[in-house]
Amino acid sequence: MGLIDTAALSCGVSGLMLMENAGTAVARAIVRRFRPCRVLVLAGPGNNGGDGYVAARRLAERGWPVAVAPLAPPRPASDAAAAAALWRGPVVAADEGRVQSAELVIDAVFGAGLARDVDPGTVALLGAARRLVAIDVPSGVDGATGAVRGAAPRADLTVTFAGLKPGHLLFPGRALCGETVCAEIGMPAAAFARVETKTWRNTPVLWRLPAPAATGHKYERGHLTILAGPMSGAAILAAAAARRIGAGLVTLAGPDPAGVPPGIIVSRAALDELVTDPRRRVWLCGPGLGVEAAGQTLARLVAAGRAIVADADALTSAAGEAERLRGVAAITPHEGEFARVFPDLQADRLSRARAAAARIGAVVVLKGPDTVIAAPDGRAAINANAPPFLATAGSGDTLAGIAAGLLVQGMPAFEACCAAVWLHGAAATRAGGGLIAEDLADHLPMVVENIKKFNF
Numbered sequence: 001m002g003l004i005d006t007a008a009l010s011c012g013v014s015g016l017m018l019m020e021n022a023g024t025a026v027a028r029a030i031v032r033r034f035r036p037c038r039v040l041v042l043a044g045p046g047n048n049g050g051d052g053y054v055a056a057r058r059l060a061e062r063g064w065p066v067a068v069a070p071l072a073p074p075r076p077a078s079d080a081a082a083a084a085a086l087w088r089g090p091v092v093a094a095d096e097g098r099v100q101s102a103e104l105v106i107d108a109v110f111g112a113g114l115a116r117d118v119d120p121g122t123v124a125l126l127g128a129a130r131r132l133v134a135i136d137v138p139s140g141v142d143g144a145t146g147a148v149r150g151a152a153p154r155a156d157l158t159v160t161f162a163g164l165k166p167g168h169l170l171f172p173g174r175a176l177c178g179e180t181v182c183a184e185i186g187m188p189a190a191a192f193a194r195v196e197t198k199t200w201r202n203t204p205v206l207w208r209l210p211a212p213a214a215t216g217h218k219y220e221r222g223h224l225t226i227l228a229g230p231m232s233g234a235a236i237l238a239a240a241a242a243r244r245i246g247a248g249l250v251t252l253a254g255p256d257p258a259g260v261p262p263g264i265i266v267s268r269a270a271l272d273e274l275v276t277d278p279r280r281r282v283w284l285c286g287p288g289l290g291v292e293a294a295g296q297t298l299a300r301l302v303a304a305g306r307a308i309v310a311d312a313d314a315l316t317s318a319a320g321e322a323e324r325l326r327g328v329a330a331i332t333p334h335e336g337e338f339a340r341v342f343p344d345l346q347a348d349r350l351s352r353a354r355a356a357a358a359r360i361g362a363v364v365v366l367k368g369p370d371t372v373i374a375a376p377d378g379r380a381a382i383n384a385n386a387p388p389f390l391a392t393a394g395s396g397d398t399l400a401g402i403a404a405g406l407l408v409q410g411m412p413a414f415e416a417c418c419a420a421v422w423l424h425g426a427a428a429t430r431a432g433g434g435l436i437a438e439d440l441a442d443h444l445p446m447v448v449e450n451i452k453k454f455n456f
């Protein structure tokens with residue numbers, strides 16, 4: 001049973017009432033989407049199965065032809081047993097033929113109580129469904145991590161309760177949920193208050209973008225310094241993003257980066273001179289820099305106590321030596337870079353990002369289709385707005401530039417990184433399928449305008 005369910009019970013809410021509401025919500029979601037058809041409910045032994053019995057009753061009350069196939073009897077004297085006792089319709093054996101001939105199958109086998117791999121017989125049954133509605137999660141998906149225990153079916157619709165779980169947002173679970181609906185089931189506010197939430201879906205309600213002061217000048221909006229190396233295109237992409245997101249001034253520090261657009265300052269001053277300039281508080285270190293140079297400059301910046309976003313070559317320079325990143329504000333690794341820096345961290349993405357953030361005392365942005373942003377204090381956000389065509393060269397440089405551009409405007413590192421990841425996904429969505437990294441920055445202003453319009 002999940003923490004929130006336990007908290008609800010200790011607040012005096014009856015589990016049976018929650019189950020009644022949960023099963024009713026499943027039936028309602030089905031009625032709204034499908035025409036009446038022959039339904040088979042595959043019911044497991046726990047409360048997920050109990051929800052299934054309630055959904056069966058509610059659909060039958062509306063005249064739908066429904067049968068329940070128990071895969072195991074409900075635990076005696078449990079809420080599920082009480083829900084099963086109220087089911088007066090047909091109870092049939094669970095076999096593949098029946099599953100195949102049902103027009104809609106409700107997966108009420110395992111939910112939050114999934115404790116081990118699903119056995120092959122159950123996997124085959126669920127896999128035979130023509131159309132599948134999962135209660136809480138498709139059975140086999142671990143709601144806490146999105147991992148699949150053994151195997152899990154692909155649902156057309158998943159109805160969950162009280163709040164989305166990480167498993168609805170993290171792959172592979174996310175891909176198996178189909179359309180995901182979150183139903184309110186009467187969970188009391190006091191129950192939410194008792195459970196300290198530290199994991200969220202990344203949306204604009206989690207953060208507030210900086211607004212320039214009416215009388216402010218460019219330095220007050222923030223002066224970002226980006227180290228530019230032999231592949232100066234990466235630093236230029238990052239600079240464009242930082243400027244579009246509102247940094248007042250961006251300097252590229254490097255020998256002589258080619259193709260720098262007007263509006264970006266280039267400084268060839270020695271690093272020692274730049275690092276000791278008190279106005280250069282925030283730095284982006286890594287994109288296109290070269291591993292050796294990135295390692296050397298990173299150490300200098302850390303020693304000078306600068307706020308640093310470390311990406312790309314700066315991360316590779318810390319391969320197997322994560323302590324070299326201690327002192328930075330945020331790191332933005334993809335899976336490969338993460339594995340190089342933290343080879344011993346092997347768990348799911350959410351746990352790994354959290355463990356890495358705690359270890360180096362910095363925000364970790366573990367990039368991917370389900371980017372996880374984790375803070376050293378245990379807070380974490382999972383991002384779900386990134387379209388697949390965001391996987392293109394230069395996209396990561398742009399993200400690092402947005403994060404640094406927000407950091408320089410005074411946003412705290414966790415909020416800056418969450419906002420950067422979301423804005424990056426929203427800009428990509430606006431840019432559409434043919435996007436190249438150069439397009440992203442230009443879409444940022446309109447994304448920001450829309451956030452203001454919706455009053456987040």
Ligand SMILES: NC(=O)C1=CN([C@@H]2O[C@H](COP(=O)(O)OP(=O)(O)OC[C@H]3O[C@@H](n4cnc5c(N)ncnc54)[C@H](O)[C@@H]3O)[C@@H](O)[C@H]2O)[C@H](O)CC1
Binds near residue numbers: 022048109117185
């Ligand atoms: N979130 C809410 O507010 C509410 C959720 N509800 C539903 O309750 C389930 C969670 O119920 P629980 O009884 O804790 O767990 P399950 O039903 O998922 O199953 C537990 C049951 O299954 C056995 N088991 C676990 N894994 C396996 C396996 N791989 N093979 C065989 N057997 C397995 C385990 O030993 C137990 O016996 C939640 O998902 C919601 O659907 C409430 O109805 C209302 C409030």
Ligand SMILES: [K+]
Binds near residue numbers: 109110138
């Ligand atoms: K299920």
